[in-house]
Amino acid sequence: MREITYAEAIREALSEEMRSDDSIVFIGEDIGIYGGAFGVSKGMLAEFGPERVRDTPISETAIVGCGVGAAMAGLRPVVEIMFSDFLAVAMDQVVNQAAKARFQFGGQFTVPLVIRAPSGSGTGAAEQHSQSLEAWFVHTPGIKVVTPSTPADAKGLLKTAIRDANPVLFLEQKLLYRVKGEVPEGDYSIPFGQAAVRREGKDVAVVSYGRMVGRCLEAAALVAAEGIETEVIDLRTLAPLDRDSIVRAAKKCGRVLVVHEACQTGGVGGEIVATIVDSEAFFYLDAPVRRCCGQDTPIPYNRNLEDSVVPQTAGIAEALRGLCGRKS
Amino acid sequence: MATKVIMPKAGMAMEEGVLVAWLKKVGDPVKSGEAIAEIETDKAIMDLEAELDGILIAIVRQAGEHVAVTQTIAWIGKAGESVPEALSSAAVPATEGSAHKRAQSEAVIVAPGSDGRLAATPAARRLASEAGMELASIPARAGNPINADDVRRHVRSDATPLASRMAQASGLDPASLARGDGSRARSADAAAAIANAAQASPSRPTSSYQPPTGLPREDRRLSFSAIQRITGERLSRSHAEIPSVSIFTVADATELLAARERINAARGLTSNLKVSLNDLVVRACAKALLANPRANAVVDGDGLILKGGIHIGLAVATDAGLQVPTLRDADRLSLPEQALRSKDLAERARARRLRPDELEGGTFTISNIGMYGITSFTPIINQPQVGILGVGAIEDRLVLGADGQPVQRKMLHLSFTFDHRAMDGVESAAFLVSVKGLIEAALILVL
Numbered sequence: 001m002r003e004i005t006y007a008e009a010i011r012e013a014l015s016e017e018m019r020s021d022d023s024i025v026f027i028g029e030d031i032g033i034y035g036g037a038f039g040v041s042k043g044m045l046a047e048f049g050p051e052r053v054r055d056t057p058i059s060e061t062a063i064v065g066c067g068v069g070a071a072m073a074g075l076r077p078v079v080e081i082m083f084s085d086f087l088a089v090a091m092d093q094v095v096n097q098a099a100k101a102r103f104q105f106g107g108q109f110t111v112p113l114v115i116r117a118p119s120g121s122g123t124g125a126a127e128q129h130s131q132s133l134e135a136w137f138v139h140t141p142g143i144k145v146v147t148p149s150t151p152a153d154a155k156g157l158l159k160t161a162i163r164d165a166n167p168v169l170f171l172e173q174k175l176l177y178r179v180k181g182e183v184p185e186g187d188y189s190i191p192f193g194q195a196a197v198r199r200e201g202k203d204v205a206v207v208s209y210g211r212m213v214g215r216c217l218e219a220a221a222l223v224a225a226e227g228i229e230t231e232v233i234d235l236r237t238l239a240p241l242d243r244d245s246i247v248r249a250a251k252k253c254g255r256v257l258v259v260h261e262a263c264q265t266g267g268v269g270g271e272i273v274a275t276i277v278d279s280e281a282f283f284y285l286d287a288p289v290r291r292c293c294g295q296d297t298p299i300p301y302n303r304n305l306e307d308s309v310v311p312q313t314a315g316i317a318e319a320l321r322g323l324c325g326r327k328s
Numbered sequence: 329m330a331t332k333v334i335m336p337k338a339g340m341a342m343e344e345g346v347l348v349a350w351l352k353k354v355g356d357p358v359k360s361g362e363a364i365a366e367i368e369t370d371k372a373i374m375d376l377e378a379e380l381d382g383i384l385i386a387i388v389r390q391a392g393e394h395v396a397v398t399q400t401i402a403w404i405g406k407a408g409e410s411v412p413e414a415l416s417s418a419a420v421p422a423t424e425g426s427a428h429k430r431a432q433s434e435a436v437i438v439a440p441g442s443d444g445r446l447a448a449t450p451a452a453r454r455l456a457s458e459a460g461m462e463l464a465s466i467p468a469r470a471g472n473p474i475n476a477d478d479v480r481r482h483v484r485s486d487a488t489p490l491a492s493r494m495a496q497a498s499g500l501d502p503a504s505l506a507r508g509d510g511s512r513a514r515s516a517d518a519a520a521a522i523a524n525a526a527q528a529s530p531s532r533p534t535s536s537y538q539p540p541t542g543l544p545r546e547d548r549r550l551s552f553s554a555i556q557r558i559t560g561e562r563l564s565r566s567h568a569e570i571p572s573v574s575i576f577t578v579a580d581a582t583e584l585l586a587a588r589e590r591i592n593a594a595r596g597l598t599s600n601l602k603v604s605l606n607d608l609v610v611r612a613c614a615k616a617l618l619a620n621p622r623a624n625a626v627v628d629g630d631g632l633i634l635k636g637g638i639h640i641g642l643a644v645a646t647d648a649g650l651q652v653p654t655l656r657d658a659d660r661l662s663l664p665e666q667a668l669r670s671k672d673l674a675e676r677a678r679a680r681r682l683r684p685d686e687l688e689g690g691t692f693t694i695s696n697i698g699m700y701g702i703t704s705f706t707p708i709i710n711q712p713q714v715g716i717l718g719v720g721a722i723e724d725r726l727v728l729g730a731d732g733q734p735v736q737r738k739m740l741h742l743s744f745t746f747d748h749r750a751m752d753g754v755e756s757a758a759f760l761v762s763v764k765g766l767i768e769a770a771l772i773l774v775l
Contacts, residue, residue, distance in 0.1 A: 254451050283450050284451050285449055286451040286452065287449060325472070325475075
């Protein structure tokens with residue numbers, strides 16, 4: 001199969017959907033002439049024109065608010081927030097408007113809005129451009145949260161997001177934009193709420209999502225050489241959450257490590273752990289469920305410090321060994 | 329802070345000991361000075377005493393294990409205290425232990441906390457519950473909660489050893505005996521399974537050789553006890569290193585035996601303790617050693633140390649192997665005192681209740697198997713000593729008397745095996761002749 005980058009896969013999904021559905025408009029800062037801060041929308045202005053690919057002023061509130069209004073009025077807008085950190089500026093539009101409108105008006109309106117936003121650290125962009133804020137939105141009923149870990153997933157999940165009748169936050173993984181992977185040509189979609197088993201194992205299960213899935217796979221390969229067979233679960237979407245897959249993996253392995261880049265306290269990992277201990281999987285646990293997450297600190301500007309506050313492959317491998325009673 | 333209990337170094341030569349038995353269980357309170365285990369050193373069994381008051385919170389090494397001195401065997405602490413994890417795992421030596429031995433030694437019974445609850449993972453609790461097992465009976469690794477593997481290891485013994493052996497002998501997998509209810513299969517289950525298997529395959533081809541009917545006699549393997557292993561190592565070294573020579577003689581013990589009868593008859597008025605022939609031979613030997621100091625010596629590198637005291641090792645056969653307690657200052661004891669001490673040492677050797685210091689410091693050894701009718705033998709020298717007296721049987725012989733007429737005499741066979749580096753033939757002969765002369769002089773031995 002041909003290989004394209006994560007960014008190209010997103011562009012392909014968006015372009016294919018826009019070709020087949022005239023109600024889709026694309027709104028954001030620098031997405032038109034500039035082609036997007038990470039080059040995702042290169043060439044789209046030329047193909048779809050300024051009516052459907054709209055550059056905006058620097059106002060996240062205006063961007064999301066415009067998207068919410070357009071969605072309620074019958075369009076299917078896709079808005080881009082240049083860095084997910086800037087969602088904080090548009091929080092009222094996301095949390096109080098987009099997520100609530102359908103409930104608030106008794107179903108008279110739907111909000112088929114997609115908010116695309118690059119997430120995560122690793123670019124040396126410091127505190128305000130490096131956060132992983134998914135937990136805020138997972139904690140907001142009415143909005144779906146998607147965290148694709150591969151180019152193929154990015155394309156298939158974005159299509160599902162665009163076709164969804166309700167608001168979806170599509171958190172793209174900044175460091176994955178240039179990562180290539182096999183992506184099917186043509187139309188396909190991946191349903192929400194279905195985790196993927198990225199690697200089969202029996203000794204310990206890692207539950208992760210987004211960019212950390214790749215590091216979990218690297219760590220699993222490291223400890224496989226030491227005889228630890230790791231099952232790697234990629235959640236793909238955090239809301240809805242595939243609780244069945246989490247419980248199944250926990251029952252199968254009896255030991256679970258939850259890995260995410262977002263800071264640990266109040267993070268999605270806590271919900272994953274709770275899902276396990278709140279299920280019949282509890283009776284299969286053979287070790288405490290552990291988390292390997294970002295530290296509770298703003299992301300530092302210094303690159304070495306930046307690396308030190310988010311999970312790295314070696315740290316994940318060490319956590320796996322610890323769970324399996326191995327010391328390195 | 330939990331305190332470790334170690335395998336003590338009970339004698340200078342002790343490098344490892346065997347944990348014979350635990351006298352306390354995990355969770356039992358122990359007092360300082362109280363015996364908590366029995367330890368078998370290379371020479372004796374002794375009590376291991378607690379050094380502080382507390383609770384026996386973990387047993388790291390199990391009964392039957394060989395443990396190097398200073399290695400941790402248990403922990404004493406306060407109720408509810410757990411074993412420091414790093415220390416407990418470090419306590420398991422990696423030396424010369426097979427993986428099996430290592431795995432075994434890591435298993436300890438976890439003590440319940442002060443609230444009576446055990447640390448166990450949910451999976452362990454579920455598996456134990458399904459198998460109808462008490463968590464408290466399941467060994468876990470020190471410092472860790474009982475986990476699923478601990479339970480599985482424990483459950484896997486799903487047949488008694490006898491049932492397993494019976495199944496294996498009949499070509500059945502012991503696991504196939506497993507009962508549905510999780511209880512252990514017993515010999516009756518194995519017998520039934522074997523009968524079933526025989527019925528199911530009545531025409532199974534058999535080999536042309538038909539073994540004789542009756543109970544099968546199988547090969548059996550016996551492990552050496554610690555005493556046997558260490559004795560064996562020393563015997564081998566002695567046999568390989570020492571250029572030994574043995575000389576033999578026969579002593580006329582007629583007078584001595586008559587004297588012994590009179591002594592015991594007289595002693596019988598005041599005491600039940602009889603003087604044995606061996607006591608008298610030891611006495612003769614002690615006096616002969618006094619007169620022949622080269623025989624009462626130890627090899628010291630390129631020289632010989634003529635020992636000041638005469639401390640005679642008495643070889644005693646015990647169930648666990650050869651033991652040689654030391655009769656100290658044998659030349660200075662009165663005869664009743666000597667008889668009493670020898671009897672006490674021999675009895676405690678057989679009960680394996682000797683103190684380590686009672687097994688050290690010998691300057692000469694006597695081995696006596698004459699009571700079994702053996703006329704003569706050449707025992708192996710107990711290094712670093714230079715000689716060993718072998719006492720054989722007494723034979724009735726016709727001997728020419730002073731008047732030229734044959735008379736019946738009781739003749740005692742003696743051998744002397746010596747290190748030729750320490751003594752030459754003439755010196756050794758002088759010693760053995762001294763022994764012979766003292767025995768024949770008889771009465772001097774009473775003094």
